[in-house]
Amino acid sequence: MIRACVGLGSNRDDPPARIDQACAALEVLPQTRLRARSRLWRTPAWGPLPQADYLNAAVALDTALAPRALLDALLAIEREAGRDRAREQRWGPRRLDLDLLLYGGQRLEEPGLNVPHPRLAERAFVLLPLADIDPSLLVPGAGTVAELLGRVDCAGCVPWVAPA
Numbered sequence: 001m002i003r004a005c006v007g008l009g010s011n012r013d014d015p016p017a018r019i020d021q022a023c024a025a026l027e028v029l030p031q032t033r034l035r036a037r038s039r040l041w042r043t044p045a046w047g048p049l050p051q052a053d054y055l056n057a058a059v060a061l062d063t064a065l066a067p068r069a070l071l072d073a074l075l076a077i078e079r080e081a082g083r084d085r086a087r088e089q090r091w092g093p094r095r096l097d098l099d100l101l102l103y104g105g106q107r108l109e110e111p112g113l114n115v116p117h118p119r120l121a122e123r124a125f126v127l128l129p130l131a132d133i134d135p136s137l138l139v140p141g142a143g144t145v146a147e148l149l150g151r152v153d154c155a156g157c158v159p160w161v162a163p164a
Contacts, residue, residue: 001033001062001063001064002062002063002064002103002104002106003035003060003061003062003102003104004060004061004062004063004067004070004100004101004102004103004104005058005059005060005061005101005102005130005133005137006026006058006059006061006074006098006099006100006101007056007057007058007097007098007099007101007117007125007126007129007130008022008023008056008057008058008059008096008097008098009054009055009056009057009094009096009097009099009125010054010055010094010095010096010097011045011051011052011053011054011055011093011094012052012093012094012095013082013095015054015055016040016055016160016162018081018095018096019040019055019057019096021081022077022081022096022098023037023057023059025077025080026059026061026077029061029063029065029070029073030065031063031064031065032061032062032063032064032065032070033061033062033063034059034060034061035059035060035061035062036059036060036133036134037057037058037059037060037133038057038058038059038128038129038130038132038133039057039129039132039159039160040055040056040057040159040160041055041056041057041125041128041129041157041158041159041160042054042055042157042158042159042160043055043056043124043125043128043156043157044155044156044157045093049093051093052093053156054125055160056125056126056128056129057129058101058126058129058130058132058133059133060133060134067100067103067106067108067113067115068110068113070100070103071100071112071113074098074099074100075098077096077098078096078097078098081095081096082095082096099117099126100113100115100117101115101116101117101120101126101130102115102116102117102120102137102139102140103115105138105140106140107140107141116139116140116141116142120139120142120148121139121142121143121148121151121152122152123152124149124152124153124154124157125157127145127148127149127152128149128154128157130145131145131146131149135149
């Protein structure tokens with residue numbers, strides 16, 4: 001079994017429910033166990049389009065799935081949630097975004113599959129949830145999550161609190 005970390009995000013169509021549904025789908029992947037889940041973080045959207053803030057989270061999985069098989073499973077979960085990567089604008093609003101962030105201590109560069117995620121070290125919306133799981137987690141070639149978090153702008157990123 002390999003420890004893999006997945007980032008989750010949503011800013012459309014009931015983001016808390018979308019992330020809960022994705023976590024439920026991850027829990028039933030073959031040869032995979034969900035080991036830890038971060039709290040939800042409200043983070044500012046960025047990119048070319050004005051859009052709602054995101055909710056972001058991360059999970060740690062123990063899996064026997066190969067990296068490509070795990071990525072394919074993540075993409076299938078996105079499609080089931082209504083995401084159409086071919087039609088959406090890059091960095092635009094989305095129902096669900098699942099990113100394979102880490103796969104053990106491995107570094108992989110294949111067409112369509114880069115681990116650690118190429119921009120993980122630059123993104124507070126990824127690092128904050130990972131820090132909830134394990135701030136000492138090592139990002140190969142970059143440092144620990146806590147070290148990386150100390151180098152990014154976390155302005156506007158706050159733990160999400162469900163409306164009363």
